[in-house]
Amino acid sequence: MIKGTQMKPLTQEPGADTIAMSRRKTMPVWSSWFAMIMAIFLSFSAPTAAQAQVLLHPSPGTPMARDFELPDLDGNKMKLSDFKGNVVVVNFWATWCPPCRAEIPSMQRAWDILKKHNVTLLAIHVGGNEDKIWSFLTDFNVDFPVLLDARSKVSRRWPMMGLPTTFIVDPQGKIALRAIGGREWDDPALIKTILALAKKDQ
């Protein structure tokens, strides 16, 4: 388990984050409409930075991660087992889930660090509608692999109940750690823990 100080607690405002970031860009009208709905939909309050919290917890039973094969947005298929021997961060999300949207920018920043250390990040979008996903990812300049679980077949087999949920799979293919709910993924303590899993195997 790791501790950090930047965690977004339950009463975070993902909608507000999204809108603030969105307004800095030239966005199509439909995005403002969507952001407005999301803002009304969920209005968490600001994080308490002073509160040290555990950000990642051991996954109960440390089960083997179920392999999957899913297409990316270009239709190219990827398997989890393709990355055996690496630490893999597997994030389940959806464009219409406010905390999922809120954590995407920090996930991209984390990816900029993690990819230099042979850590893989796979973001699995639960449900279809590639067009909405494309435009959302473009807004945030996301360049980590995004896979489509259109019928939720993979997400229903993994040990998760809600979105977002993120798992850290160790080089042996076991689910070592998990996070239920959104996080600031570029939190230094969180990055350190993920990298420690990779180093443990060397």
Added chain:
Amino acid sequence: MQKQVRPSPKRTAFIASLFLTLSLLLLAPLPLVHAQSAAPDSKAIKWSGEGLKLELQAMPLDLVRAFFLGRGFAAKDADFIAQTGCIFRSAIGNNGVTNSDQPIAIELANWRTIRASQRQAVRTRQDWAKIWETRTLSDSAKVAFHWALFPTTQNYQSSDYNWGMISFALPPGTRFDLEVHWLQGGVKKIKMLKNLECGK
């Protein structure tokens, strides 16, 4: 290994214009049809204690309809959810303060609404799944509905939380109290939230 997720400008423009058109088509009739059911100025209910942190807010009917229309629901099904669901948006998890080393467990099926001494269970994902068996829903709508609803059971370590909708299955505008149940370190906890009101 890493794929660049960069759609072409042409494709982005096409998608944006397509989605704008669809959004306008979907939203345009709503204010006309449902002008009488103006959204109430519903405030979020926030509570934290004994390991639990909770936020609830009633969703106005038009917002419920708009959300589900956008997820591929037919208008009749989106309206059915709005009219019968009493949908609250929620964020619930471990407050990370009170005995934060102890996980909490939530079993939504144990929660009860109380009005005029009548106790009623929450309408969970499983209850809704039975309802959808009697109506025709697209696969994408079923997937969206499942994940949009708050999980029926979940364990939360400190800093863990879930987001989702909770359905109380009461008519629009109904006032009620809510008995919230959870376990902290295996010990039963109850909190009564007073005077909630379904969206209208």
